[in-house]
Amino acid sequence: MENFDIEKIKFDYDLNGVTVIRDIIDSHWINEMRIAIDSILSDPGKASIEYTPKENTGRYYGDFFLWRRNKSFKNLAFKSNLPELAGKILNSKSINFFYDQLLVKEPKTKESTPWHHDLPYWPIKGGHIISFWVGFDKVTKNTGAVEYIKGSHKWNKFFAPASFGKNTGFDNNYKEMGLDPMPDINSNLKDYELLSWDVNPGDIIVHHPLVIHGSAGNFSSDTRRRGLALRYIGDDVTWDDRPGTFMTNKNVKSILPSLNFKNGQSLNSELFPRLWNS
Numbered sequence: 001m002e003n004f005d006i007e008k009i010k011f012d013y014d015l016n017g018v019t020v021i022r023d024i025i026d027s028h029w030i031n032e033m034r035i036a037i038d039s040i041l042s043d044p045g046k047a048s049i050e051y052t053p054k055e056n057t058g059r060y061y062g063d064f065f066l067w068r069r070n071k072s073f074k075n076l077a078f079k080s081n082l083p084e085l086a087g088k089i090l091n092s093k094s095i096n097f098f099y100d101q102l103l104v105k106e107p108k109t110k111e112s113t114p115w116h117h118d119l120p121y122w123p124i125k126g127g128h129i130i131s132f133w134v135g136f137d138k139v140t141k142n143t144g145a146v147e148y149i150k151g152s153h154k155w156n157k158f159f160a161p162a163s164f165g166k167n168t169g170f171d172n173n174y175k176e177m178g179l180d181p182m183p184d185i186n187s188n189l190k191d192y193e194l195l196s197w198d199v200n201p202g203d204i205i206v207h208h209p210l211v212i213h214g215s216a217g218n219f220s221s222d223t224r225r226r227g228l229a230l231r232y233i234g235d236d237v238t239w240d241d242r243p244g245t246f247m248t249n250k251n252v253k254s255i256l257p258s259l260n261f262k263n264g265q266s267l268n269s270e271l272f273p274r275l276w277n278s
């Protein structure tokens with residue numbers, strides 16, 4: 001592992017639910033991934049979502065499981081230092097890949113990412129779950145840096161997922177869960193302590209599956225915001241067959257093999273492969 005203070009990262013992650021690690025992704029990955037992202041953007045996948053309505057400027061593009069159709073996404077997720085880093089932060093003996101999610105906000109994109117936490121979207125349970133948000137541009141508040149509510153992973157709450165865009169079809173899935181909606185955070189911002197970082201390509205943000213987060217649009221006229229969230233899981237994670245999770249969405253299902261996992265079963269499989277052992 002690189003020369004950074006893993007104990008400090010673990011401390012901040014446990015306390016705040018999020019932290020930043022500077023300069024951890026080698027520049028060859030950044031260059032390769034910029035090409036890969038542009039190739040995906042010019043040939044959108046079957047489960048991709050255009051969150052920006054046609055009449056608006058900019059483009060907010062979302063997509064899932066890119067590693068299954070693009071070698072560069074697979075190489076970054078599988079062969080970089082990230083699986084080992086996940087194992088070290090989570091104190092897990094093994095690490096499997098859960099999935100990757102592309103979140104691009106082109107210049108002049110007004111659409112925000114609503115406040116949400118990730119775990120309610122997912123058909124899994126356990127403590128060994130972590131996300132790395134990797135940017136391929138310099139990202140600032142003006143271009144849509146993700147903001148996090150400090151310590152919200154410890155609220156002991158499980159709020160209903162919010163759909164990232166209108167008419168995406170996901171709302172119907174999420175309604176099936178019957179969970180309480182996220183409180184109106186934007187109207188009460190003074191009640192919350194927010195954390196966010198300007199990041200350069202090479203830096204990553206590490207976040208907990210229950211920390212509440214969201215982002216504004218990309219208000220720049222010329223700077224892109226290409227982000228990729230990589231989700232890793234460890235020893236104690238099992239399948240949780242709750243209704244309405246994002247993998248029950250028909251478009252997401254269309255890009256996956258059939259999911260025959262039973263409640264409580266390990267995910268270790270071709271779809272969620274083992275990437276690292278201590």
Ligand SMILES: O=C(O)CCC(=O)C(=O)O
Nearest residue numbers: 103113133146215227229
């Ligand atoms: O990139 C964004 O705006 C949101 C990212 C996010 O929700 C995530 O990484 O889980």
